[in-house]
Amino acid sequence: MDEGAVPLDYETAASGTHEPELRLWLRLLTCTLMIENEVRSRLREAFDVTLPRFDLMAQLDKAPDGLTMGELSRRLMVSNGNVTGIADRLVAEGLVAREPSPTDRRTAFVRLTPEGRKAFRAMARRHEAWIADFFEGLSADETRELMRLLGKAKQSVRGSMGRERR
Amino acid sequence: MDEGAVPLDYETAASGTHEPELRLWLRLLTCTLMIENEVRSRLREAFDVTLPRFDLMAQLDKAPDGLTMGELSRRLMVSNGNVTGIADRLVAEGLVAREPSPTDRRTAFVRLTPEGRKAFRAMARRHEAWIADFFEGLSADETRELMRLLGKAKQSVRGSMGRERR
DNA sequence: CGGTGAAGTTTTAAGCTTAAAATATCTGGG
DNA sequence: CCCAGATATTTTAAGCTTAAAACTTCACCG
Numbered sequence: 001m002d003e004g005a006v007p008l009d010y011e012t013a014a015s016g017t018h019e020p021e022l023r024l025w026l027r028l029l030t031c032t033l034m035i036e037n038e039v040r041s042r043l044r045e046a047f048d049v050t051l052p053r054f055d056l057m058a059q060l061d062k063a064p065d066g067l068t069m070g071e072l073s074r075r076l077m078v079s080n081g082n083v084t085g086i087a088d089r090l091v092a093e094g095l096v097a098r099e100p101s102p103t104d105r106r107t108a109f110v111r112l113t114p115e116g117r118k119a120f121r122a123m124a125r126r127h128e129a130w131i132a133d134f135f136e137g138l139s140a141d142e143t144r145e146l147m148r149l150l151g152k153a154k155q156s157v158r159g160s161m162g163r164e165r166r
Numbered sequence: 167m168d169e170g171a172v173p174l175d176y177e178t179a180a181s182g183t184h185e186p187e188l189r190l191w192l193r194l195l196t197c198t199l200m201i202e203n204e205v206r207s208r209l210r211e212a213f214d215v216t217l218p219r220f221d222l223m224a225q226l227d228k229a230p231d232g233l234t235m236g237e238l239s240r241r242l243m244v245s246n247g248n249v250t251g252i253a254d255r256l257v258a259e260g261l262v263a264r265e266p267s268p269t270d271r272r273t274a275f276v277r278l279t280p281e282g283r284k285a286f287r288a289m290a291r292r293h294e295a296w297i298a299d300f301f302e303g304l305s306a307d308e309t310r311e312l313m314r315l316l317g318k319a320k321q322s323v324r325g326s327m328g329r330e331r332r
Numbered sequence: 333c334g335g336t337g338a339a340g341t342t343t344t345a346a347g348c349t350t351a352a353a354a355t356a357t358c359t360g361g362g
Numbered sequence: 363c364c365c366a367g368a369t370a371t372t373t374t375a376a377g378c379t380t381a382a383a384a385c386t387t388c389a390c391c392g
Contacts, residue, residue, distance in 0.1 A: 007240075007324065008237065008240040008241045009240075009241060009243055010221075010241065010242070010243060012225075012228075012241050013228040013229065014228065018294070019294055019297075019298055020306070020309050020310070020313070021294075021297050021298040021300070021301045021309065022294050022297050022298070023313065024301060024309055024312060024313050024316070025201060025297045025300070025301075027313060027316045027317065027320065028194070028197060028198055028201070028316060029198060029202075030243070030320060031194060031316055031319050031320050031323065032194055032195060032198040033243045034243070034320065034323050034324070035191060035194070035323055036195075037243065038323070038327060040380085044380095044381085050347075050348080050380095051348095052347085052348065052349090055176075059178075062178075062179040062180065063179065068370075068371090069370070069371060069372090070369085070370060070371075071174065073371095074173075074174040074175075075174045075175060075176065075178050076176070077175055077176060077196070077199045077200070077203065078348090078349070078350085079349065079350055079351075080370080080371065080372080081349080081350075081351085081352095081371085081372070081373075081374085082348070082349050082350070083371095084371070084372055084373085085347085085348070085349085086347095086348080089347085104357075104358070104369095104370080105356080105357060105358085106356060106357045106358070106369070106370040106371065107357090107369095107370060107371080108370080108371065108372095128184070128185055128187075128188050131185075131187050131188050131191045132185055132187040132188070133326045133329070134187070134191070134319075134322060134323045134326050135187045135190060135191075135319060135322055135323075136322055136325075136326060137318060137319070137321060137322025137325060137326075138315070138318055138319060138322055140186070142315055142318065143186050143187065143190055144186070145311070145315060146190060146312070146315040146316070146319065147186070147189065147190050147193060149304070149308055149311060149312040149315065150190070150193045150194060150197055150312070151193065152303060152304055152308065153197050153300075153301060153303070153304060153312065154193065154196060154197050154200065155303060156300060156301055156302055156303025156304055157197065157200045157201055157204070157300045157301075158173065158200070159302075159303060160299045160300050160302060160303075161204060163299070206350085210350095210351085216350095216377075216378080217378095218377085218378065218379090234340075234341090235340070235341060235342090236339085236340060236341075239341095244378095244379070244380085245379065245380055245381075246340080246341065246342080247341085247342070247343075247344085247379080247380075247381085247382095248378070248379050248380070249341095250341070250342055250343085251342095251377085251378070251379085252377095252378080255377085270339095270340080270387075270388070271386080271387055271388085272339070272340045272341065272385095272386060272387045272388070273339095273340060273341080273387090274340080274341065274342095333392100334391100334392090335390100335391095335392095336389100336390090336391090336392105337388105337389090337390095337391105338387105338388080338389080338390100339386100339387085339388075339389095340385100340386085340387080340388095341384105341385080341386080341387100342383105342384080342385075342386095343382100343383080343384070343385090344381100344382085344383075344384090345380100345381095345382095345383105346379100346380090346381095347378105347379080347380080348377105348378075348379070348380090349376100349377080349378070349379090350375100350376090350377080350378090351374100351375095351376095352373100352374085352375095353372105353373080353374075353375105354371105354372080354373070354374090355370100355371080355372075355373085356369100356370085356371080356372095357368100357369080357370080357371100358367105358368080358369070358370095359366100359367090359368075359369095360365100360366095360367095360368100361364100361365095361366090362363100362364085362365090362366105
């Protein structure tokens with residue numbers, strides 16, 4: 001048995017020499033990747049679905065009237081072309097339907113099919129339990145405080161988007 | 167001009183109906199994606215380098231004696247095969263060198279070349295400034311507290327990895 | 333020694349992702 | 363009406379990513 005079995009991640013060896021902001025970023029990235037990798041693996045094992053398809057369906061589930069491809073792209077924070085490919089595959093599986101906008105022929109609406117909604121709801125129930133379990137070690141107060149600080153961080157990042165291009 | 171121009175992201179429409187842990191996860195993901203996308207774009211624009219290549223070089227920079235492919239894979243939290251491909255491309259660019267282990271012929275060591283180290287150091291300086299700027303809106307206390315809470319979250323996620331497979 | 337399972341890496345196939353170019357449509361000013 | 367620029371989406375080419383299989387080498391037990 002490996003004695004000091006410390007799991008390796010993005011933060012490894014980033015201890016002393018770096019600025020606190022960089023260490024914070026590496027820890028943020030590590031947390032996200034750990035959860036993302038675990039969720040991806042469980043989704044595949046339990047439902048034979050990929051994470052990007054689950055994410056796209058999650059956005060559609062929150063929008064009963066469907067979303068345009070552009071709205072999907074912005075909410076998922078990925079490129080337009082990316083959404084096209086994932087939606088194509090979900091349409092081929094019958095989980096999602098594409099339909100043209102009646103008022104703008106450039107625009108494509110996308111919505112869950114009844115089967116898609118049913119499949120998603122089943123996955124979402126398990127998914128939500130997984131996420132709750134991941135954060136089980138945090139008290140309600142800590143969860144709230146983390147939420148608040150990440151909200152501030154989000155605002156801060158948002159504010160620094162345009163500037164600092166030197 | 168769009169009046170209430172609220173930028174869309176993963177959290178959109180996830181407000182009332184979901185558990186606090188799920189909302190926390192979506193916010194964590196949003197923060198990470200915002201930073202990752204911005205860093206990717208700036209690295210491309212300023213240095214014509216991809217984010218995965220930068221990340222791999224960053225790990226090597228912290229390990230002057232080089233790393234095995236397996237160690238790289240664990241630290242970057244990606245699959246083995248993924249590292250093979252990125253390392254191949256960096257070797258082709260002359261930024262990274264592969265060498266066999268003298269003691270174990272299965273093992274491949276990888277290290278920065280002098281040119282690779284020079285190129286990385288220049289990128290890292292700018293990168294660190296970008297990251298500091300992203301978190302400018304947080305006080306030193308808030309940064310510390312966020313760091314602490316993310317550390318707890320990391321431990322919590324780590325602890326829930328094996329269990330909850332029902 | 334010889335074989336057996338474990339460990340390190342690469343390969344493969346499929347899918348995801350981006351940036352940029354291409355296509356199609358819309359909008360508004362002449 | 364027409365067209366120039368803007369908007370919405372898809373296509374393309376290159377690269378990234380995973381999971382699983384294949385290869386190679388190692389460790390060690392008998």
